[in-house]
Amino acid sequence: MDFVEAVRRGCELTSPTTSLFVKGDQHTSTCILGAALVGVGLPIPSTTAKAIEMLREIFPILSDGELICPEWHSRPRILSRGDMAVHLNDQHRWDRLRTAQYISEASNG
Ligand SMILES: [Zn+2]
Numbered sequence: 193m194d195f196v197e198a199v200r201r202g203c204e205l206t207s208p209t210t211s212l213f214v215k216g217d218q219h220t221s222t223c224i225l226g227a228a229l230v231g232v233g234l235p236i237p238s239t240t241a242k243a244i245e246m247l248r249e250i251f252p253i254l255s256d257g258e259l260i261c262p263e264w265h266s267r268p269r270i271l272s273r274g275d276m277a278v279h280l281n282d283q284h285r286w287d288r289l290r291t292a293q294y295i296s297e298a299s300n301g
Contacts, residue, residue: 193231193232194204195247195292195295195296196207196289196292196293198228198232198292199211201293202226202228203289205220205227206222208223208287209221209222209223210223210243211284212240220236223240223242223288225277226243227288228247228292229246254277256300257300258270258272258273259276259295260270261279261284263284265294268286276295
């Protein structure tokens with residue numbers, strides 16, 4: 193399973209949010225990292241840093257160079273793919289699946 197497929201599966205089981213993990217009465221909400229972890233059937237850790245660490249072991253693409261944020265910034269925003277996933281999810285509220293596709297396909301900045 194690749195990163196996009198993991199996020200796709202996670203999106204079917206959770207609703208989107210800017211937090212790593214929110215357990216509600218009706219819906220569990222996760223950011224893109226949480227969706228990927230749910231998608232591969234792993235427990236969600238307590239911190240975003242740990243989530244990125246876990247996901248980098250499963251999906252090496254998340255460590256593959258840095259990306260320039262495709263959204264407007266007064267100064268270019270350059271982040272690792274794992275951090276860019278969080279940035280697009282939280283700062284720009286990108287759809288989780290769109291973010292996963294971008295993170296997987298974009299050329300290094
Ligand atoms: Zn940005």
